[in-house]
Amino acid sequence: MSIKTEPTYTEYEVSRILRDSEGQSIRPTDRGEGHAEANHELVAQGKNRASITFDGLEMRIIGDEGLPASSAFDGCQVAAITYALNTRAGQTALGYLCWDxxxxxxxxxxxxxxxxxxxxxxxxxxxxxxxGARFVVGPSRTGPDGSWRPAIVLPGLLDQTPGIAGGIGMKLMKTVGKALHIRTAFPLANAPVPPRARIRWVGAGEQDQDLPV
Incomplete structure (x- = not known):
């Protein structure tokens, strides 16, 4: 689906974009694949759709990735992305993405x-x-990039932190045919102030840009 620069995205359209993005790269040289649902949606929305479990969220911290935190939408990822794309900030971000x-x-x-x-x-x-153990220790491991990562040391067992998302982080890309590709979309506990975008320009590096509220 072509990138829309009018705030008229529907949940049906966003659901299709996520389905088409999941597990897919945008070009042969692209080293990543869409993983919004597989890593950041707790409840699969539809038949044969990807999702993550509580155990999967835990493993993103104590497993090979070694993340400091992990989060997922609780059955509302499509609605959250749709909402975000239709905001002034979302529309501005999509406007930047449309540049060649x-x-x-x-x-x-x-x-x-x-x-x-x-x-x-x-x-x-x-x-x-x-x-009664004072620390729960994850294993030492080799990261995806081949670098050695030390053991994760925790003062106890990981505890769930449910709540209402204050913000969303989304990596927006485009296919060769100029269709919108959503690489990832995850909830943020706190709203970003101000809304912000990091933009990657071909041949010119990255730029940080404030977005309108």
Whole structure:
């Protein structure tokens, strides 16, 4: 679907974009694949759609990725993305993406007014282990880039942090045919102030840009 620069995205359209983006690259030289649903949607929305489990969210912290935190929308990812794309900030981000020299736009947009449920884990938010152990330790491991990562040391067991998403982070890209490709879309506990985008320009590096509220 071609990129729209009018705030008229529907949940049906966004659902199709996510389905077409999931597990797909945009060109042969692209080293990544769409993973918005597989990593950031807790409840699969439709038949044969990807999603993540609570265990999967935990493993993103204590497993090979070694992230400091992980989060997912609780069955409302499509609605949250639709809301964000139709805001002034979302439309401005899409406007940048339409430039021929723009490779991608990573946008952080406030969506608190939409009341979208989220859940997450944070390495700093734990509960005491039933065994009384002071620390729960994840394994040392080699990261995806081949670098050695030390063991994850936690003061307790990871605890869920459910709530309402204050913002959303989205990496927006475009296919060779100028269709919108959503590489990832995850909830943020706090609204970004101000909304902000990182833009990758072909041959000119990256630029940070404030977005309108």
């Amino acid at each position: 020299r723009c490779e991608w736009v990573f946008a952080r947009i406030g969506i608190a007014a939409g009341n979208f449920r989220m859940v997450g884990y944070n390495a700093q938010v734990t509960r005491p282990a039933p065994s």
